[in-house]
Amino acid sequence: MSERDTAFFDRADAFIRIANEQMEKGAAAGEVSASFMYGLARYTAWFSASGWTQSKDMSDAKQETIDFFVKEYRQMLEMNMDDYIQNFDQYIQVSEELKQKG
Numbered sequence: 001m002s003e004r005d006t007a008f009f010d011r012a013d014a015f016i017r018i019a020n021e022q023m024e025k026g027a028a029a030g031e032v033s034a035s036f037m038y039g040l041a042r043y044t045a046w047f048s049a050s051g052w053t054q055s056k057d058m059s060d061a062k063q064e065t066i067d068f069f070v071k072e073y074r075q076m077l078e079m080n081m082d083d084y085i086q087n088f089d090q091y092i093q094v095s096e097e098l099k100q101k102g
Contacts, residue, residue, distance in 0.1 A: 044069055 001009075015036070022032045048065050052058040058065075084091055 019032045019036055022035070023029060027035075048061075049058055052061075
């Protein structure tokens with residue numbers, strides 16, 4: 001794995017750790033997921049806005065931008081769902097062990 005790939009997964013893992021910390025503080029998994037999605041949507045809107053010099057240009061590209069990010073998210077979600085389906089017993093066992101420690 002390249003340094004770039006390692007950094008990518010390290011950043012993703014850092015966000016997951018924050019989500020797990022929220023659950024340790026008593027938030028339900030669904031609540032954490034919803035907050036996570038909102039935060040990602042908010043960050044993505046900022047990221048998109050920072051690439052434009054005028055609101056009109058951003059507005060003109062709005063649907064194309066949304067389509068791009070939804071497509072990318074869908075691919076990542078499908079990949080991870082497939083991973084969980086293929087490794088269900090192993091991942092769920094680990095998840096239950098973590099719950100028991102909490």
